[in-house]
Amino acid sequence: MLVMLMAGVAPSLPTPQGKPKVLIFLATGCPCVFSHRETFGSMLKKYGSKVDFSIVFIDKNDDKEEMVGMIESLGWDIKYIIDEDQKLLNQYHPKVSTDCVLLTPAGKVVYKGAVDDSPLNYGQIKEFYLKNAIEDFFEGRPIRVRLGEGIGCIINYKK
Amino acid sequence: MKNIALSATLLFIAFLFACTAPEPENTPVHDPMDYEKVLGAPEAVVETEDFPENTISGPLAYAPDVPKLNTGDVVHVRIDVQHKLIEIKEGVKFWAWPFGDDVPGPVLRVKVGQRVIFKMANRSMETIEFSPPMPHSIDFHAALVSPSDKYRSVPPGQTITFEWVANYPGVFMYHCGTTSILQHMVYGMVGMTIVEPKDGFPGEVDREIALIQNEYYLKEKEDGTYMVDFDAARKKQPMFVAFNGKPAQYVQNPIKVKAGERIRLYLLNVGPNDQSSFHIVGTLFDKVWWDGNPVNEMRGMQTVLLGASSGAIVEFTLPEPGTYPFVDHEFADVEAGAVGLFIAE
Numbered sequence: 001m002l003v004m005l006m007a008g009v010a011p012s013l014p015t016p017q018g019k020p021k022v023l024i025f026l027a028t029g030c031p032c033v034f035s036h037r038e039t040f041g042s043m044l045k046k047y048g049s050k051v052d053f054s055i056v057f058i059d060k061n062d063d064k065e066e067m068v069g070m071i072e073s074l075g076w077d078i079k080y081i082i083d084e085d086q087k088l089l090n091q092y093h094p095k096v097s098t099d100c101v102l103l104t105p106a107g108k109v110v111y112k113g114a115v116d117d118s119p120l121n122y123g124q125i126k127e128f129y130l131k132n133a134i135e136d137f138f139e140g141r142p143i144r145v146r147l148g149e150g151i152g153c154i155i156n157y158k159k
Numbered sequence: 160m161k162n163i164a165l166s167a168t169l170l171f172i173a174f175l176f177a178c179t180a181p182e183p184e185n186t187p188v189h190d191p192m193d194y195e196k197v198l199g200a201p202e203a204v205v206e207t208e209d210f211p212e213n214t215i216s217g218p219l220a221y222a223p224d225v226p227k228l229n230t231g232d233v234v235h236v237r238i239d240v241q242h243k244l245i246e247i248k249e250g251v252k253f254w255a256w257p258f259g260d261d262v263p264g265p266v267l268r269v270k271v272g273q274r275v276i277f278k279m280a281n282r283s284m285e286t287i288e289f290s291p292p293m294p295h296s297i298d299f300h301a302a303l304v305s306p307s308d309k310y311r312s313v314p315p316g317q318t319i320t321f322e323w324v325a326n327y328p329g330v331f332m333y334h335c336g337t338t339s340i341l342q343h344m345v346y347g348m349v350g351m352t353i354v355e356p357k358d359g360f361p362g363e364v365d366r367e368i369a370l371i372q373n374e375y376y377l378k379e380k381e382d383g384t385y386m387v388d389f390d391a392a393r394k395k396q397p398m399f400v401a402f403n404g405k406p407a408q409y410v411q412n413p414i415k416v417k418a419g420e421r422i423r424l425y426l427l428n429v430g431p432n433d434q435s436s437f438h439i440v441g442t443l444f445d446k447v448w449w450d451g452n453p454v455n456e457m458r459g460m461q462t463v464l465l466g467a468s469s470g471a472i473v474e475f476t477l478p479e480p481g482t483y484p485f486v487d488h489e490f491a492d493v494e495a496g497a498v499g500l501f502i503a504e
Contacts, residue, residue: 031293031389034338065380066380069390073393118338119294119337119338122306151312153291154291154314154315156287
């Protein structure tokens with residue numbers, strides 16, 4: 001089921017109480033996310049009841065048909081947010097589309113960056129950045145990698 | 160009676176001699192591929208530079224034209240990547256990611272033994288308002304190098320330089336190797352490399368033509384423009400199949416040749432998904448060099464079957480004046496645009 005939310009709804013996003021949150025920043029014109037389709041999809045299945053996952057669409061040229069089409073192509077059951085005024089971009093400053101952030105229930109960023117490093121290794125995943133960060137969070141451990149370098153499309157920040 | 164006995168004896172002796180005569184020594188078979196190959200190359204360099212005005216330079220031309228060889232042992236080649244709105248058919252425009260200025264990218268021509276100093280800038284940030292800039296790369300099938308070094312993804316705004324030596328003659332593909340590779344290829348990041356044998360292709364021809372077959376997976380948007388349909392690409396359901404980037408372009412604008420002249424056709428199916436059964440109505444291929452290597456010669460063929468990324472060189476003549484259709488003989492592809500005409504005058 002796809003649910004659309006508008007970014008900027010005060011205070012930031014409606015979040016189920018007590019759940020950490022993952023935002024993944026995407027643009028429909030950027031295919032890089034397909035490198036993470038399986039990894040991220042498996043996290044949605046594994047942690048979907050314990051983590052609040054959302055896509056943040058960041059390109060002003062995106063239309064709803066393209067956004068829904070991309071989610072269907074990815075095969076993810078996830079809600080999405082349209083960040084029309086770049087409020088979430090300016091709040092979290094992802095470097096490229098496909099970057100994501102892991103937020104504590106209190107809204108603190110504990111991980112930012114790539115889902116994994118597969119685009120750097122011809123598909124082989126050597127670092128499960130986001131999955132490891134989620135596991136560390138639930139185990140109460142320090143997050144082992146807090147910033148994972150990713151490959152994606154450059155985000156066009158408004159000046 | 161004596162004569163008969165003598166003849167029989169002589170015949171017996173001759174037979175014995177024949178049976179015991181030493182066999183002639185084996186003549187060594189010349190292997191045309193038995194020469195030293197150059198493996199590997201210095202590490203690639205990624206850096207920032209001021210981009211030149213032109214996106215390509217070197218022995219390059221857009222198909223059907225075939226570029227001339229550069230002389231010398233070292234060849235400098237530049238093919239930049241950009242994001243560009245291209246029109247593949249009247250009214251069908253989409254934002255492609257071409258090598259150089261068109262889809263497919265330019266044909267590169269080198270010969271065995273030449274060292275290619277290759278440079279590629281990722282200019283995708285120049286159109287950031289319309290198309291998200293992203294990493295790109297290039298994978299030369301003609302090269303023997305480490306892909307994790309030379310074919311690495313180059314961030315927008317940066318330039319990669321690396322070398323490779325042409326070791327094998329043939330018709331080879333190049334394409335973007337950045338994930339999702341399928342998506343980068345359906346956005347048009349494909350092209351052809353021709354590698355001549357050290358002493359040139361054997362035999363004389365009157366005309367050279369390059370044909371590259373590719374598929375387009377598009378869908379129309381509400382505003383009448385088009386966008387890549389990744390689902391269709393994954394399901395192998397192309398909207399168009401084209402020779403040299405534009406479906407059925409050579410039906411309205413046929414390729415003109417002379418009846419009786421010998422034509423060498425450089426063929427490549429860049430896919431990314433489907434095979435091509437290339438056929439010309441009204442003639443046979445006198446010679447077919449599988450993957451473009453003269454060692455792999457076949458004769459008198461009607462159709463050349465090319466899997467995705469396979470190439471061939473075919474030589475033929477059109478026997479008399481007339482119109483000769485060329486097709487991908489998988490006729491669903493003809494309906495999608497894989498058809499053209501030679502006019503022999």
